Amino acid sequence: MTSKHILISGASIAGPALAYWLRRHGFTATVVERAPALRDGGYAVDFRGDVHFTVLRRMGIMADVERLRTHMGDMSHVNAAGKKVATIPSGMFSGDLEILRGDLARILYDATKDHTEYLFDDSITAIAEDADGVEVTFERATPRRFDLVVGADGLHSNVRALAFGPERDFIEDLGVYLAIFTLDNHLGLDHTGQMYGVPGKMIGVYSARHNTEAKALLYFGSPPLSYDRRDVEQQKKIVAEAFDGVGWETPRLLAAMGDAPDFYFDSISQVHLDTWSRGRVALLGDAAYCPSPLSGMGTGLAVVGAYVLAGELAAAGGDHRAGFAAYQEAMRQYVAGCQKAGQGVAKWTIPESRFMAWFLNQNYRLLPYIPWKGLMIRSVRRTASAITLKPYDRGRA
Numbered sequence: 513m514t515s516k517h518i519l520i521s522g523a524s525i526a527g528p529a530l531a532y533w534l535r536r537h538g539f540t541a542t543v544v545e546r547a548p549a550l551r552d553g554g555y556a557v558d559f560r561g562d563v564h565f566t567v568l569r570r571m572g573i574m575a576d577v578e579r580l581r582t583h584m585g586d587m588s589h590v591n592a593a594g595k596k597v598a599t600i601p602s603g604m605f606s607g608d609l610e611i612l613r614g615d616l617a618r619i620l621y622d623a624t625k626d627h628t629e630y631l632f633d634d635s636i637t638a639i640a641e642d643a644d645g646v647e648v649t650f651e652r653a654t655p656r657r658f659d660l661v662v663g664a665d666g667l668h669s670n671v672r673a674l675a676f677g678p679e680r681d682f683i684e685d686l687g688v689y690l691a692i693f694t695l696d697n698h699l700g701l702d703h704t705g706q707m708y709g710v711p712g713k714m715i716g717v718y719s720a721r722h723n724t725e726a727k728a729l730l731y732f733g734s735p736p737l738s739y740d741r742r743d744v745e746q747q748k749k750i751v752a753e754a755f756d757g758v759g760w761e762t763p764r765l766l767a768a769m770g771d772a773p774d775f776y777f778d779s780i781s782q783v784h785l786d787t788w789s790r791g792r793v794a795l796l797g798d799a800a801y802c803p804s805p806l807s808g809m810g811t812g813l814a815v816v817g818a819y820v821l822a823g824e825l826a827a828a829g830g831d832h833r834a835g836f837a838a839y840q841e842a843m844r845q846y847v848a849g850c851q852k853a854g855q856g857v858a859k860w861t862i863p864e865s866r867f868m869a870w871f872l873n874q875n876y877r878l879l880p881y882i883p884w885k886g887l888m889i890r891s892v893r894r895t896a897s898a899i900t901l902k903p904y905d906r907g908r909a
Contacts (some may be wrong), residue, residue, distance in 0.1 A: 515659035515792075515830040516540055519648055521636055522665035523550065525557075525613070526797030526814035528620035530664060531628040532571055533822030537905060539830075541628050542658070544650065546670075548633040550621055552614040552774060555692045555727060556582055556720070557811040558607030561897035564812045565609075567819050573619050580615045582606065582720065587705045592759040600707070607808060608893070612720060616811070636661075639674050641791050660832050661793045662821070664814075667781060668741065669799035675790050685736050686804055686854075688780040688862055690729065691751045693772035695765065697726040708760040711869050714862050715755070715762055728765045730755060733862050736779070747777040780804050782851055788843075789836035796821055801847040806861055807854025812896050817843055823904035846899040853895050 518534055520527045523545035531541040559565065559577075568574040584606045589598040621630075631653055638649035639661055649655045663671025673679060697719050699706065705718025716729040732754045739746050748769055755762050769775065783802040788795045797814035804810070820842050825835035863869040 515825065515832050515835075517542070517658050518660045518662060519544065519636075519646070519656075519658040520662045520664055521545075521669075521671045522663070522797075522799070523547070523621065523630060523632070524617055524664075524666065525620065525811055526664035526799075526818055527662075528617070528624050528628070529571070529815045529818035530662060530796060530822055531624045532620065533819055534825075535624070535627050537822055537826035539822070539825070541624075542631065543624075543628055544631040544634050544636060544653075546633070546635040546665075550614070550617055552618075554613035554617075554774065554776065555729065555805070556584065556606065556610050556718070557613045557616060558610040558808060559812055559815075559896075560607040560609075560808070561812075561893040563816060563897040563899055563901060566901060567815050570819070571623065571815075573623055576619045577609065577611055577616065580611050580619070582610045582612065583703050584610050584718065585704045587707055587716075587718070589707050589709075590760065592708070594706075594760065596706075605808070613811075635670055636674065639671070639793060641793070646792050659792070659830075660825075662796055663793065663799045664796040664818075666798045667778065667783065667802050669795065671793065672785075672795055672799050675793040676785065676795075682783050682785050684782045684784060686780045686782065686806070687735070688731055688733050688806075689737065689750075689754075689777070690731050690780055690805065691747070691769070691775070691777045692727060692729050693769055693775045694720070694725055695728055695768035695772060697723055698764070699726065699761070701726060706761075708762075709863065709869055709872070710758060711863060711866050713755065713758060715758070715760065715765065717761065717765070728768070730762075730765070731780075731862050733864060741778075744775055744777075748775060751777065780806055782854060784851075788840055789832075792832055794821065794832075794836050794839070801843075801851065803847075803851040804854040804857075806857040807850060808892065809850035809853055809896060813847065813850055816846070816899065816901075819901065823902060826904060827902075842902075843899070849895050849898050853892065 517540045520543045523543050527543050534541045586602050587600040588596040634650050634652045640647040645657050645659050646661050663669045701719035707716045712733045714731040720727050782804050788800040796817050821839045824838040828835035863872050
């Protein structure tokens, strides 16, 4: 092995998944995370098709994911009075297996914590590469040397900014913003959810953790916004102003937003780079190829990408040049298909006009009866499975 000790930035999904596979292949991983602890809460994420399930089984976490799955049923589309006007089959939005993002992060952390060093409440401030490795400077920890650095730190990747350039060069804004937070299950939802839409906006509420709580999702169309990503109160104000005067349960949701402990706000965007590596630095998951939350592919891409990146580094004997190139070659077409699944979805999810809102409602009403509904679900599953996984060395422990 020419590259033994690898620093990973990001402790959400992609980072710990990579740490797991690196250890299986004989590498040593350190994970640095800006947050002071694992992030709980978050929206539900899903897995689709054989490829996703194969990776989960090879990691030995399939039973844990099954145990904490949401068991979400069909979603109801309602009018302003709360009356159901259409039903959306669960397979359209929750995939084959759905789990809360925070629960999945905990499973991955528990599977790696005994053999992976985690540095919470810290982040990378500088990366200096030479012929023998990478000198990394942190906000809190003393500088250290690593053989490689991997940015698995999301849409607004710090590693990508340090090693590749400003995010404006790589992020494609799809014209929609999303807020998510936890609140009481005041609607009494039983493994289901409700959606309400008006031109330019979509509001959703669904039950979580065996109906003991609920998640609110608020989407709205907008040109690019300028705001401080660390100023939560400013972000809540943006959301409150965007949804002022919207009916249904919206006023109650906005009131609950004020006290939400896990408020999340961001743009719906994709990330496009010509290359996912530069020297001894590589990118993984949303940092490299975010397909947008509307695609339903982000989490699956993260775990598949982690499997492939670690496997190709091992197959190359730790030679990062060969390993990174093989990783990109193996994943490029698969990533393109998953990103395509997220393009154009925003206009259907958040209609821009009253006519489009009406047209969308008619489609929702007809959806349970159209003969090609199953074909639509199977098409998404095929996209999620459109990669052949190499076995690499599954026998290594």
